[in-house]
Amino acid sequence: MFKRCQKNPIIRPADVRPSAEGYQVVGAFNPGATLFNNEVILLLRVAESCVQEQGKIRIPVYRFSEGRGIPEIKEFDAHDPDVSLKDTRGVFYRGKDYLSSISHLRLARSVDGINFTVDPTPFIYPCSPVEAYGTEDARIVSIDGTFYINYTIVSTDSWCTALASTNDFKKLKKLGIIFHPENKDVSIFPQKINNKYIALHRPNNSGFGKASIWYAESPDLLHWGNHKCIARPRHTAYESMKIGSGSAPIKTDEGWLCIYHAKGDNSRYSLFGMVLDLEQPWKVVKRSTMPLFEPELEYETTGFFGNVVFTNGIVIKDGQLFMYYGSSDETTCLAVSSVEQILCSL
């Protein structure tokens, strides 16, 4: 039902200029997406580590000054007994965690939706200690002419979801944390329903149950409540670990179409569809039993973290559904379908 773009991956790490000297781009993936001024805008997650040197361990860190973050390099002696490696994800040194890579968000623009020009500098990046470990996985939604961007922020206080807004993809207004830790995979609906803004979100579960898709309402996009768990992982190899929402839901005659990701056996990610009731969007009216899309081609099965397809950016362009997705936490790819085809398959 989805047709992969022949040019996949359409954006690779090598296409992105590092944000600082001594940094290297290791991922350009999981883009938010929207249409603006006859262009497709992507907001890529750009993961950067440091160029390494013999006998040293070099780690990206941000220093904060006057409301801005300055990317720097923290260097450890590889033989220092106080340095311990935490698998491949970072370093633990004298009571503090350091990450081996940190993400920021970078704009890319295209007229045809396939060939993108990536901005030379970051659009959203860590600017205070609450974002010290990075900004990740943006979703963009247009409401009444303003673009709202939600994204995951990571810090020594764990991870949660922040909101920002822009009217022109030049100037950005950061609006603070909207879902407290631990929460990510937030999709805001493109319009109010029953006079409330609506979002799907994904709290973490460490106790009973598995991480599921929740519903919430807001009077102003900043304060959220009336939380309800509306879709839980099913007992299948595809959904055995957790599920989470993707791009903003798409309004159709049959209801709100959502494409969500599922993490299954062996940490393999695939994509499923569900439809929520138009007026009571906490009600799931349809949900696919088999994936709409799963890792099959080499760029989806191998890479920084293989066997991952993850979408948080969908646009309807010329009547077609352009699904941008991250492959293996490394590259950005495109697959095309239509709302009708997807609805028929559910």
Add this chain to the structure above:
Amino acid sequence: MFKRCQKNPIIRPADVRPSAEGYQVVGAFNPGATLFNNEVILLLRVAESCVQEQGKIRIPVYRFSEGRGIPEIKEFDAHDPDVSLKDTRGVFYRGKDYLSSISHLRLARSVDGINFTVDPTPFIYPCSPVEAYGTEDARIVSIDGTFYINYTIVSTDSWCTALASTNDFKKLKKLGIIFHPENKDVSIFPQKINNKYIALHRPNNSGFGKASIWYAESPDLLHWGNHKCIARPRHTAYESMKIGSGSAPIKTDEGWLCIYHAKGDNSRYSLFGMVLDLEQPWKVVKRSTMPLFEPELEYETTGFFGNVVFTNGIVIKDGQLFMYYGSSDETTCLAVSSVEQILCSL
């Protein structure tokens, strides 16, 4: 600085009538507290398990019908190979968790603040699947003549915080989930500040950092945002695991006085004090370095879960600070001090 009541424990499990036949009360602890009609009102957490029988494992469960919960008993054959015990906390049977005890909330009333009469029936109890594993650890705050009660709800979707209101401690209005999973230890301030309702809350941390005290704002008590982490556990034996807020903050000339709990080495709980700025209550202006109160007497060091003192109910009565606290997750106790003494000690 705190003087323990000589009658401690002032309420024991044996003082509470079980809510259903075949149930037994194993804990009457962690009360919310307020003043109402010249009485001290406590809202006890009453934990109940089932009276056991040879060769059987009997577990409390709620059946839900027409918006109410009916306590029932689920019985397993102790020799059924499908039954597996999850330490002392419950049973895992054919893909489902069952808890060995479930809590509801029960009112108790007293004129002198020491001798309490416990209501014969529950006030807040599981009424829908989102509360299936119990209602726990209430906080009561009076705002403009209405009493708002927040409490932890537990279900197959993990745990989070719900809100309810009452004007008379007879009729209760449930207002839904205000902090999504995983979140507990919510303290709502007794008045608006800068035209917003304010709360402290305690998200769970499974990633970086340890569970800490967060600040949030709301226009209406139902939708919450502007989350900030304001107090983290310190690197001491007392606070090594996590910290969480207690009863509603108390307004003083020096700021908002909060008594919070800390879980330290060997899961020992003790109580600390901090003062938040009156106008900018996300700013900690004072914080005690040593505990205000810690488990010392036998009823605090032994019991259902020994070495725990936990307070979520404080009232100012006749100029004194009456701190009601749970001992060892089993009984309700009282210790008395004054705001002045506590502030002096910080």
